[in-house]
Amino acid sequence: MQAIFQLIATHRVLATTLFLMVFPWLMPYEALAINILIFGLFAMGFNLLFGYMGLLSFGHAAFLGMGSYITGISIVSYGMPWGAAILFGVIAAAFGGLVIGFLAIRTRGIYFSMVTLALGQIVYYGFYKAEKLTGGENGLRGVKVDPFNILGFKVDFLNPLVKYYIILFFVVIAIWLVSRILKSPLGSVMEAIRENEKRVLACGYNVAQTKLLVFILSAAICGLAGSLRALHLSIVPIDSLHYLQSGQAVMMSILGGMGTFFGPFIGATVMLYLEDVVTSFTKHWMAVVGLIFMFFVLFFPKGVWGSILERLGSQKGSSK
Amino acid sequence: MQLLTGVALGSIYALLALGLCLIFGMLGVVNFAHGAFFMVGAFLGVYFLGLTGNFFFSLLLVPIVTGGIGLVTERFLIRPLYGRGIDYPLLLTFGLSYVLIEVMRVTFGIEGLPSITPDSLKGSMNVGIGYFPKYRIFLIVMTALIILGIWFFIQKTRYGLIIKAGSRDPEIVKVLGVDVAKVWLLVFGIGTAIAGLSGILASPTRSVNPEMGIPILAESFVVTVVGGMGSPIGAVVAGLLVGVVYSLTSLFAPALAELSIFVLMAVVLLIRPQGLFGKSGFMS
Numbered sequence: 001m002q003a004i005f006q007l008i009a010t011h012r013v014l015a016t017t018l019f020l021m022v023f024p025w026l027m028p029y030e031a032l033a034i035n036i037l038i039f040g041l042f043a044m045g046f047n048l049l050f051g052y053m054g055l056l057s058f059g060h061a062a063f064l065g066m067g068s069y070i071t072g073i074s075i076v077s078y079g080m081p082w083g084a085a086i087l088f089g090v091i092a093a094a095f096g097g098l099v100i101g102f103l104a105i106r107t108r109g110i111y112f113s114m115v116t117l118a119l120g121q122i123v124y125y126g127f128y129k130a131e132k133l134t135g136g137e138n139g140l141r142g143v144k145v146d147p148f149n150i151l152g153f154k155v156d157f158l159n160p161l162v163k164y165y166i167i168l169f170f171v172v173i174a175i176w177l178v179s180r181i182l183k184s185p186l187g188s189v190m191e192a193i194r195e196n197e198k199r200v201l202a203c204g205y206n207v208a209q210t211k212l213l214v215f216i217l218s219a220a221i222c223g224l225a226g227s228l229r230a231l232h233l234s235i236v237p238i239d240s241l242h243y244l245q246s247g248q249a250v251m252m253s254i255l256g257g258m259g260t261f262f263g264p265f266i267g268a269t270v271m272l273y274l275e276d277v278v279t280s281f282t283k284h285w286m287a288v289v290g291l292i293f294m295f296f297v298l299f300f301p302k303g304v305w306g307s308i309l310e311r312l313g314s315q316k317g318s319s320k
Numbered sequence: 321m322q323l324l325t326g327v328a329l330g331s332i333y334a335l336l337a338l339g340l341c342l343i344f345g346m347l348g349v350v351n352f353a354h355g356a357f358f359m360v361g362a363f364l365g366v367y368f369l370g371l372t373g374n375f376f377f378s379l380l381l382v383p384i385v386t387g388g389i390g391l392v393t394e395r396f397l398i399r400p401l402y403g404r405g406i407d408y409p410l411l412l413t414f415g416l417s418y419v420l421i422e423v424m425r426v427t428f429g430i431e432g433l434p435s436i437t438p439d440s441l442k443g444s445m446n447v448g449i450g451y452f453p454k455y456r457i458f459l460i461v462m463t464a465l466i467i468l469g470i471w472f473f474i475q476k477t478r479y480g481l482i483i484k485a486g487s488r489d490p491e492i493v494k495v496l497g498v499d500v501a502k503v504w505l506l507v508f509g510i511g512t513a514i515a516g517l518s519g520i521l522a523s524p525t526r527s528v529n530p531e532m533g534i535p536i537l538a539e540s541f542v543v544t545v546v547g548g549m550g551s552p553i554g555a556v557v558a559g560l561l562v563g564v565v566y567s568l569t570s571l572f573a574p575a576l577a578e579l580s581i582f583v584l585m586a587v588v589l590l591i592r593p594q595g596l597f598g599k600s601g602f603m604s
Contacts, residue, residue, distance in 0.1 A: 056407050103586055106593045109406055110350045111549060114541040115589065121538045122582040129575050243538065247414055254411060284426060290418030297412045298400060 005312060012261050013179045017172050028276070030160035034167060036265075036272050038229045039252060041171050043264030044178060045221030046249035051259030052182065053214055054194030056113045058246045059100060059120025063093040063219040065127065065241030067226025072143040072236045073133055082145045086170070086227040093223020094216050096123065101215030105208060117243050124241040140236040157231065167228045174221050179261065181217065190214055194259075222249075251293050257306030266305050321450055322571045323564060328456035330563020331463035332522045336536065337543040337555035338470065339514035345487040345550040346507040348406060349398060353413040355537030356420035357512045361386050361519025362528045363424050366433045375438035379520060386516025387509045394508035399501070417533070424530045432529030441524075455524055462521060466514070467556055474552070483507060487550070542585045548598025558596060 008015045020037065027033040046060045071089035074080040080088070100119045107115050127134045134140050147156040157163050181187055189210055192200045201207050230236050239245060248271070256267025271289065279285050300307050336358060343351050351357075361382050368378035393416065401408045441458050444451040474480035486493045486503050494500050519533075526532065543562050547554030562581050570577035588595065 056410070103589050106589060107545075110344075110410060111545070113407075113410060114350065114545055115585075118538055118542050118545065118582055118585055121535075122579060122586075125578040125582075129579075242534075244534070250411065250414070284422045286418045287422030287426075290415045290422065293415035293418070294397065294412055297408055297415060298397070301404070301408060 002312065009261075013172070013176050016175055016262065016265070020168055020171070024161060024164050027273070030164055032272065032276055034160065034164050034232050036268050037164070037167055037171055038225050038232060039248070039272060040265035040268035041174055041228070042222050042225035043249050043252035043256070043268050044175070045218045045225060046246075047253045047258060047264045048178060048181070048190075048221065049214055049218040050250070050253055051263065052187070052194065053190045053211065055105075055211065055215075056250070057104070057116040057215075057218075058113045058243055058250065059104075059116030059118075059123075060218070060222050060249050061241050061243055061245035062100065062120040062123040063096055063222035064226040064229070064245060064249075065123065065236075066096045067093045067223030068230040068236040068240050069127055069134055069140060069226075070223075071227040072140045072230045075143050075145075075230075076140060077133065082231060086224070086231075089227030089230070090220050090223045093226065094220040096223075097216040097219025098212070101212050101219070105211045105215065117246070120241070120243050120246060124238075124243070127241055128238055134236075134238075137238060139238050140230075141234075143230050143234045143236065145231055145234075163232065167232065170224060170228060174224055178221065182261070186210070186213070251289065253303075254293065254301070255296055255303055257303030257309070260303070260305045260309065263303055263305045267303065270304060321452070322567050324447070324452055324460075325456065326564035326567035327560055328459050328525070328563070329567060330560035331460050332518050332525075332559075333540060333543045333562050334556045334559025335463055335466065335514055335518035335521070336540040337547060337559050338467065338552060339511040339518070340540055340544055341547075341550060341552055341555040342470075342483075342514075343508055343511035344544075345552075346483060347394075347398075347409075347504050349409040349413070349508075351413050351508075351511065351515075352410055352537065353393070353417040353420060354512075354515050354540060355533030355535075356417035357386050357390065357515035357533070358519040358522070358536055359530060359533030360389070360420055360424060361516030362435075362523040362532060363428055363433065363519075363530075364516070365520025365523050366436060366528055367428070369436055369438070375441075379517070382520045383513035383517040386519070387513030390512025390515075391505060391509040393512070394505050398508070399504075417537075421530045421533070428530075430530065432527060432532075435523050435526065435528050437524040459521055459525070466517065470510075470514075471552075479503075479506075539581065542581050545585050545595055546588045548595025551595070551597040554595055554597030 023037075024030050024033040027036070042060070042064055045063070046057065049055050049057055067089040070092035071085040074085035074088045075082060100116065103119060104112055104115045128136055130136075145157040147154060155162055155166065157166070182190075189200065189205055192205075193207060193210060197207060226240065229240070252267035252271050253264050254267070255270050256265065257263030274292070275285055275289065278288050282288070296303065302310055336354065340351060340354050343349055364385055365378050365382045368381050369375055372378060393413075397412055397416065398409050401412060437455050441455040444453045445457065447457070474483060482493065482498055482503055486498075486500055490500050493503075539562070543558045544555065546562060547556075547558030562584065565584055566577055566581050569580035592598075
């Protein structure tokens with residue numbers, strides 16, 4: 001058992017990819033699997049900032065939404081090809097991350113959460129009011145991707161399984177990138193900032209710059225999740241910018257295990273699967289998720305995956 | 321005229337931010353369920369008003385009920401989290417806000433309730449520069465009274481002294497033989513009671529629905545950031561300022577009204593990151 005976990009931990013990108021390859025067959029239907037894939041990526045981008053650097057942002061919906069809207073607008077209003085549209089979505093989100101991050105990192109602790117929440121709401125109102133481009137309250141409609149050819153194979157987005165693998169391709173790139181960042185010196189500095197910011201500063205690292213850089217990276221990954229979501233849903237709902245959406249990323253990270261590599265995806269799976277099951281027999285899903293979340297905060301603050309890791313760690317300790 | 325409307329709106333913000341600020345200053349907890357308590361206050365206010373027909377009676381009853389919910393929350397949900405890091409109580413209250421919203425949906429339906437202005441406060445009166453709705457004047461006066469009351473409670477009573485000392489250094493207060501846990505319980509209760517009170521006070525001026533607390537939470541965060549975290553004076557002044565800025569922009573550029581207060585916050589952050597009345601380094 002221990003050896004398996006060790007193996008998974010050392011080849012985490014490969015392990016995740018292999019698992020996600022068979023994932024659609026484990027879920028009741030493909031749309032749910034795609035949703036989990038996208039929100040797992042969203043939570044992973046968020047976790048980069050929260051789990052690894054200790055900055056609790058409540059404004060990450062802004063980046064998800066920016067990615068979605070810019071991708072959507074590029075396709076609907078300017079008729080761009082979908083690949084370029086994704087690129088634009090990610091760039092827009094990264095730029096948004098630069099602006100919001102620049103303001104937000106001037107504050108610390110709880111203040112940071114409040115400021116990111118408030119700045120996220122600016123983006124919400126901004127897109128809400130720009131009705132001509134974004135469709136306002138009704139959301140942006142008609143984000144269509146025409147069938148195209150790759151290496152002679154005809155690819156049609158209307159086939160959910162095909163769509164799943166196309167999206168998976170982008171998600172795997174992002175996962176690889178995150179894994180690479182975490183293993184780099186930057187990753188170590190991030191975790192050091194989480195543990196003791198003043199000491200990192202005293203060691204001569206530029207804390208403010210690191211924070212801003214990670215904020216932008218995190219925003220870009222969330223933007224990618226948003227871009228993919230626009231292609232998946234073929235509409236962009238205005239709710240994707242709302243801070244309750246940011247709250248979802250927070251919840252998924254906590255449920256799965258913050259500061260762990262697999263945690264966000266596990267959290268997304270648990271939450272969206274439960275939502276699917278619960279909404280089939282009651283409308284009041286929010287109360288259920290709220291209670292589950294409070295239960296986890298009180299009794300399992302490390303989340304599902306974090307608790308498993310901790311259990312394994314203590315076994316290791318006792319066997320010595 | 322629009323200035324006065326702004327002050328009326330600002331009173332609500334000031335009250336909400338004051339509650340947040342009391343809880344934060346004392347417990348170090350940011351109450352993400354504050355908007356939800358506001359919403360519960362509005363719902364119960366309208367409900368009690370329909371039941372008893374007396375606005376002033378429900379004005380008394382609502383803070384008692386929301387304060388009661390607050391007491392239970394602190395005792396059973398937040399207390400186990402002290403000493404476990406600053407983010408956990410915040411996350412917990414965020415979960416709580418989901419539950420409160422859904423409970424109100426189950427009880428009163430997703431449509432919300434019609435807001436009622438009490439008969440005695442309907443109509444408008446001459447305030448020297450023109451006619452102004454009576455209810456808003458009542459709102460401003462009530463807020464002033466509540467804020468004065470809280471000020472008196474904190475500055476002039478023995479309990480206030482303990483609260484002030486406790487927010488400076490809970491360890492020493494504990495050593496001096498005061499049961500700090502009880503004080504924390506009380507402060508959370510007072511904070512949520514004020515949130516409920518502002519909910520019922522605001523209910524005649526806006527639509528009462530389960531989602532009404534969501535935007536107000538973000539707005540009261542803006543007020544707290546502008547005023548400076550943990551500064552009661554800052555909360556009140558910034559509350560009024562934000563209210564005035566909001567109504568003035570909605571007069572000149574209605575489309576930008578919601579945005580204006582966030583822009584105000586961004587400007588304050590750039591110039592004075594600790595807020596207008598905040599002490600620098602307080603948050604580190």
